[in-house]
Amino acid sequence: MSVDLLLGAVVLLPLAAAGPTALLGPRGGSVTGAATALLTGALSLLLIFETVSRGVQETALGGYGAPLGIHLRADGLSAVFLGLTALVGVSLSVFAAASRDTPRGFWPLWLGCWSGLNAVFLSGDLFNTYVGLELVGLTAVALVALGGRGAWAAALRYLFIAVLGSLLFLVGVGLLVSVTGTLDISQTAAALQQPGGEQEPALLLAAGLMTVGLALKLALVPMHAWLISAHSQAPGAVSPLLSGLVIKAALFVILRVWLWVLPEAQAAEPLAWILGALGAAAVIGASLVALRQVRLKPLIAYSTVAQVGYWFLAFPLLIETMPGHDDVAPGAYSGIVALAVGHGIAKAGLFAAAGYLKDTYGTDEIVELHGAVRTHPMVVMSMGLSAVGLIGLPVSLGFAGKWQVATAAVEAQQWWILVVVAVGTVLTAGYLVRGIAPLLMQEDPHAGDDDLSSDDTTEGPTVKTSRNFTSVPGMAVLALGSATILTGFLPAWLADVLEVGAPW
Template identity: 55%
Template sequence: MNAPMSLTLFCLGAVVLIPLLASALSVLLGSAARRVLGVLTSAAVLGLSAPILVRVTSGETLELALGGFESPLGITLRADGLSALFLAMTAIVGAVVSCYAAARPAATGKRLVAQTVEPATVTDGDHRAALTEDAPAAWRTGHAGFWPLWLGCWSGLNAVFVSGDLFNTYVGLELVGLTAVALVALGGREAWAAALRYLFIAVLGSLLFLIGVALIYSVTGTLDIIDSGEAITQLAAQGDADLAAVVLALCLISLGLALKVALVPLHGWLIPAHSSAPSAVSPLLSALVIKAALFVLLRAWLWVAGPLPELEILAWVLAGMGTAAILLGSVMALRQSRLKPLIAYSTVAQVGYWFLLLPLLLDPETSALEGQPGTTLEEGAVLAGALSGTVALALGHGLAKASLFLSAGHLKDLYSTDEITELRGAGRAHPMLVMSMGLSAVGLIGLPLSLGFSGKWLLATSAVAAGHYWILVVLVAGTLFSAAYLLKAVAPLLVMSEDDQTALTLPQAQNHPGASDRTLTGKAQLAPFLLGLLTVLTGFLGVWLTGVLEVGAPW
């Protein structure tokens, strides 16, 4: 093993261990030290993720057996094209949001603080007595629990992306889910009910996933993702009766992950959780946390189950739910009068796109154009295009939605409202924030030059090649709906004056930072702008992304 490879394998373990250690250490530190540690950790994870992406891009699948114990006895970390891309997106969004949270501690949540009241004294002859009054506790912005929870969540996300076996994937999902629930609860009393509902969903989804994993283990005798996939392929070739257990396992796993990703009609928990979470938490939930469930779903369907014809009905059911999500989520977003719920319903709609490829996996006509005269398509090219389009949509959603939630949260923190009518004309006072929202809207709509456009183009061309023209219709309808609800969100902020040319008046600004923090607060607005800019600039990476996903692909 050469030195560069050894360094890369070290990075493969460090991206999980470093944020976990930082999470434990941050519990012992003060507020300012936690912010410094959080920024340093984000820089470290970003730096550790880069060598992994570079090595995988060169065509190598990385594999590290912890302690030297190979599968099935030991824990194996594995990074292929899919892992590297999700690691990179998580590192970028995590680093930017961490810097934002460090610059604006008030965005990390609310806490109850006991009021201090000077005791009154009374005199009775030569005796003096102190009378104390119970003062009600008051809510204060900024929560010390943000950094331990977020860094622990980041460790869980990376563990999911590099885990080589199903059980440790479950452990990573559990860590992500529990820390995400606690992060939602940092939003204060109004967020506690949403956090409790989220907890029930997270536990139920994990339980269903674990039962599915147990069924797969009972059939294949291994938890390793690659080995279990090979065993299931052999069973399918032999027509083994144990395939019924595999189908049941995939049904349970898909249902559990659909709960976690908030696929319609299982989406009821997402809206209150994402909209009531603190401003630095909402972007993490929408951009990163639900991506862990999507990542595992792709692993289960492509690497573990493979193209089992017995799963065709389940694939069409999930694709139908995805179509319903695009339409229902968009309609509900159009009906919202507040920014954060509108953006949350946008997440519900965007989730639907990620399930449209499933029927393509099992359709024998998927390779209809491959090998035809006048074409240069190689075997598996149509399926690779569908997967690349889906992943591009997910990655673009992560960048754009983080930017949107950061911008909306910043405005809500400043003016104590996210009512769209109350924030008319906010673009005059906060041009960078509104520009960030505009750039993000370009990506979510899927306009040219954005990663969203690349994703929709790849998915659409693969659907046409396989004869699934209904996907093209859904993509067009979803694009029009996206333009409508995002225009509703952004356009009022750009209004310069009322119809009678009178000046618009924003609500009285709240939570003004002190003089020492104004510079940091101003620079914090660079965070959503950077993510919005990346949403557009990454649109040029469509072909490169397809090549990266070929590394370690199951076809």
């Protein structure tokens, strides 16, 4: 298969399959959706292999080149996020296809969202990046609304945030076009290599608008309130997609804008320090709030807000230009991406496990899930493996990412970043232990002396146990937990991949 065909297929295949899954019945939709996910994942892996082995891959759809045509481009950053989406997307598609609680309408929306994600990761121009973001945002809002009447208010807030963020981003793109005369990312970067003095105000305003718009979509403190309700009230198969993948689209774009579109970044330097301060506030503040949660899904949602803070904490290092410290920005960049990928896998596993337990027990209150390990050992074990990655313990991408950020901070003599990382790690361990430890208790207060091997219980939450030791959803969740650990052996390879088409 030619690279040109691969670039188009990974974007258009999920979108083409979304329609048929909407017309088929639940069983046919699930089979078609899962098959499409497997094929899309395989095509993504082929494109990643081509990019890693042969360098940057590009094509202009229809033969119309920049700035008029649709330009698709795969570099190292694209390959990493395509790989994350393929791994998490295939695992959660299998989870959803095998789950009896997947809502009707899930498949067309999820496949449309996957198409939008791949479009964002492969777009070579700013306008089609915006189109991809819109597709991701609108399908994500609809996925949240599948949670029923109780989730509609959260979905509506999410819609307002998604539209506002996209509007701010689009206005910023318009300002860049007014300065450079092009939407193509490479051409825009070339035009801004030596900006004149009259361009500086426009560049600063464009960078600010685009960054704020994307930070809204990322739920950076203090713009995070919408995420808690949206991720908590979404269906069990949707929450892991939102946290593991959807917010990564905005992170990808903000990295693309800062490191490729505005390569010099002098105009945005004050903004980088503001983002660093907000990141520190997110790491500490959201972790403290997570410690007070009594329900599992809100706890994990606040954990997402805290983890987002780590990515922005390192932003001041991206514009660090100290003489003799040329490796500061590349190290911080690699650390941010490693943290994001590790978070995507671990958080998808953690949210999928929490959703599975909520669907099984009828609640996600931590006290009601006491002793869940007796009936759902694989699910609880996967939560423990995911927690290793989120805390950032050795043999996880979370550890590698924190190490790279910390090393870059030492090189730049930004010691406050080390303090925030250390405190945040301790707090993360605290709230995850608080959420998972009760599930590991052998005593089940709801079981009494009853035999938990039965599907029928007369007290406490309904526990379905006969299929949990080898169920397909349980295996999919365990696969994500295992991937959290296995990917911990890949930080050196990940850093090499990110060098393909790197901005320096």
